[in-house]
Amino acid sequence: GQxxxxxPQYQHVQEGxxxxxxxxxxxxxxxxxWYKQRPGGHPVFLIQLVKSGEVxxxxxxxFQFGEAKKNSSLHxxxxxxxxxxxxxxxxxGTYKYIFGTGTRLKVLA
Amino acid sequence: xxxxxxSPRYKIIEKRQSVAFWCNPISxxxxxxxxxxxxxxxxxxxxxxxxxxxxxxxQLPKDRFSAExxxxxxxxxxxxxxxxxDSAVYLCASSPRTATNTGELFFGEGSRLTVL
Numbered sequence: 001g002q003x004x005x006x007x008p009q010y011q012h013v014q015e016g017x018x019x020x021x022x023x024x025x026x027x028x029x030x031x032x033x034w035y036k037q038r039p040g041g042h043p044v045f046l047i048q049l050v051k052s053g054e055v056x057x058x059x060x061x062x063f064q065f066g067e068a069k070k071n072s073s074l075h076x077x078x079x080x081x082x083x084x085x086x087x088x089x090x091x092x093g094t095y096k097y098i099f100g101t102g103t104r105l106k107v108l109a
Numbered sequence: 110x111x112x113x114x115x116s117p118r119y120k121i122i123e124k125r126q127s128v129a130f131w132c133n134p135i136s137x138x139x140x141x142x143x144x145x146x147x148x149x150x151x152x153x154x155x156x157x158x159x160x161x162x163x164x165x166x167x168q169l170p171k172d173r174f175s176a177e178x179x180x181x182x183x184x185x186x187x188x189x190x191x192x193x194x195d196s197a198v199y200l201c202a203s204s205p206r207t208a209t210n211t212g213e214l215f216f217g218e219g220s221r222l223t224v225l
Contacts (some may be wrong), residue, residue, distance in 0.1 A: 002153075016224050033213070042200060042216040043152065090214075096165050097214065099144075099151035 002027045006100040014108050017079045019076040021103035023089035030092050032065055032072045037102075038085045046074075079107045111135065113217035115201050121223045127189035130220045134182070134203030140164075142214065143176055143186050144200040152200055156182065191224045198222070 003026040013019050023032065029047040031050040035043035044095035045093055049072060056063045062075040070087055086104045114133040122128050134141050140159050144152035155174065157164040162183035169176065173192070178184040186193055198219040206212045 035214075042219050043214075044216070045213040048212065096154055096157055098154065102151045 002088060002091070004100040006089060006103050007057050008085075008103055010103065010104045010106075012106045012108060013079050015081060016078050019024050019079050019083070019105055021074050021087050021089075021105075023072045023074075023091070023100050025070045025091045025093075025098075027070070027093050028093070029069050032069075032092070033090045033097065034063060034072075034074055035088045035099075036085050037088065041085075043088060043099075046090050076105075079105070081091060081107050082109055083107055113201055113203055113215055115199075115220050118218060118219055119221050119223075121225065123225050124193055125190040127187065128191060128222060129188075130186045130199050130201075130222075132184045132186070132201030132217060133180035134184070134201070135205070135215055138203035138205045138215070139181075140188055140204040140206065141178055141184050142202040142204075144202065145195045145197045146200055156171070165219070172221070188222075191222075193224050196222055196224045 006023050033048045034046040036046055037043045047063050052069050053067045054065040060077045064073045074087055076083055084107050086102045088102045089100040120128055142157050143155045145155050146152045155168050155169045156166040156176045160177040162177050176186045176187055198221045200216050200219045202214040202216045204214050
């Protein structure tokens with residue numbers, strides 16, 4: 001079955017440093033979504049990418065969808081303490097979203 | 110707009126007991142999901158409904174788990190009998206679109222289950 005892996009599993013950064021998490025699917029995706037889950041909270045939708053090679057930006061966050069539609073990345077520029085949490089990608093091949101393993105980000109002030 | 114409501118927020122039971130979780134999706138949302146999230150892992154899809162029909166339940170342990178969505182609105186997820194490995198947060202999510210074009214998933218706060 002479809003599997004979605006993310007690396008790294010954990011990342012500790014100093015406030016102001018950049019952060020990137022990578023998402024890889026075992027199968028080609030129709031689209032991919034990214035979610036943020038704060039400690040003790042529930043996943044909150046960030047963005048959806050649909051087109052091959054698509055790049056979208058939200059303030060300090062940059063999202064990319066690979067040309068082959070099997071991988072994606074989330075890059076945060078100049079992290080802040082409010083960026084703390086776990087970032088999940090969720091890939092859809094047909095109709096259901098399979099969540100990745102997540103990357104837990106800690107930001108040290 | 111009210112969000113996805115779930116209850117109870119917390120439940121502690123002993124193994125072999127039964128438990129039920131309830132979810133009320135955002136009004137008008139056709140697609141409803143139940144995910145299981147074990148501590149430190151990503152959410153795992155258990156079952157997906159569109160209106161009151163099941164779209165996917167391939168990962169639902171049907172010998173102990175059951176779910177229904179009566180009248181295409183509220184949903185309940187039941188576990189009977191519970192095992193230690195069922196300890197997790199059970200997340201309900203809904204989406205306004207169809208099962209083949211879901212768009213954003215709106216999650217509830219989740220129901221945390223501890224099985225002793």
